[in-house]
Amino acid sequence: DSGVTQTPKHLITATGQRVTLRCSPRSGDLSVYWYQQSLDQGLQFLIQYYNGEERAKGNILERFSAQQFPDLHSELNLSSLELGDSALYFCASSVGASSGNTIYFGEGSWLTVV
Amino acid sequence: AQSVTQLDSQVPVFEEAPVELRCNYSSSVSVYLFWYVQYPNQGLQLLLKYLSGSTLVKGINGFEAEFNKSQTSFHLRKPSVHISDTAEYFCALAGGTSYGKLTFGQGTILTVHP
Numbered sequence: 393d394s395g396v397t398q399t400p401k402h403l404i405t406a407t408g409q410r411v412t413l414r415c416s417p418r419s420g421d422l423s424v425y426w427y428q429q430s431l432d433q434g435l436q437f438l439i440q441y442y443n444g445e446e447r448a449k450g451n452i453l454e455r456f457s458a459q460q461f462p463d464l465h466s467e468l469n470l471s472s473l474e475l476g477d478s479a480l481y482f483c484a485s486s487v488g489a490s491s492g493n494t495i496y497f498g499e500g501s502w503l504t505v506v
Numbered sequence: 507a508q509s510v511t512q513l514d515s516q517v518p519v520f521e522e523a524p525v526e527l528r529c530n531y532s533s534s535v536s537v538y539l540f541w542y543v544q545y546p547n548q549g550l551q552l553l554l555k556y557l558s559g560s561t562l563v564k565g566i567n568g569f570e571a572e573f574n575k576s577q578t579s580f581h582l583r584k585p586s587v588h589i590s591d592t593a594e595y596f597c598a599l600a601g602g603t604s605y606g607k608l609t610f611g612q613g614t615i616l617t618v619h620p
Contacts, residue, residue, distance in 0.1 A: 394549060423606060435596065435610040448607050482549060491600040492538045492557050495608060497550040 396498035398483050404504045410471040413501045417464055417485030424466040430479040442489035473505045508533040510597050512611035520619050527582040527614045529597030537601035539580040544594045592618045
């Protein structure tokens with residue numbers, strides 16, 4: 393158990409809909425990351441927050457948004473869903489924001505868009 | 507730009523045999539290197555990491571990796587594998603201005619046969 397908690401574990405939704413994935417980082421970790429894992433793209437970095445502020449942005453679509461709240465939990469919002477958004481979405485956390493920190497991953501949220 | 511290449515997408519091996527999973531990287535700045543393991547239907551677990559110092563890094567479950575700067579490689583090895591090592595292994599790097607985010611390789615599926 394990494395200490396990173398993600399909900400829901402599985403989600404099935406229709407095209408055009410909007411979903412919210414939730415993440416609680418490990419106790420004491422200030423940095424939260426979101427990754428997408430799919431068969432064709434592999435593991436892709438989406439976005440990083442540190443202590444409530446956006447720190448780095450990766451291959452995140454404009455239809456997707458995220459935020460980190462004062463209690464440090466984070467949410468990833470996916471809207472106008474397409475079939476190609478079906479993937480495993482990981483949340484991860486680390487103590488600091490810089491390179492070299494060990495990043496701990498949750499078990500992921502499986503999103504299926506039908 | 508930074509990139510990670512895992513040279514084998516699948517590696518089959520018999521139980522108690524040695525194994526090497528190969529990873530090459532590309533970066534114009536100093537990097538930190540990681541190996542993660544993903545068991546079926548689970549999240550990513552850190553096996554080991556190289557930050558600095560000794561180029562031979564020992565991790566959990568009997569795995570080790572060697573950082574080779576001249577060959578830009580970070581191969582993962584285990585002298586004797588078990589059935590329970592069957593999983594997908596990911597090499598990743600962080601460094602430069604990446605603000606802690608990891609860039610992953612495409613993964614290597616290790617299958618250990620009895």
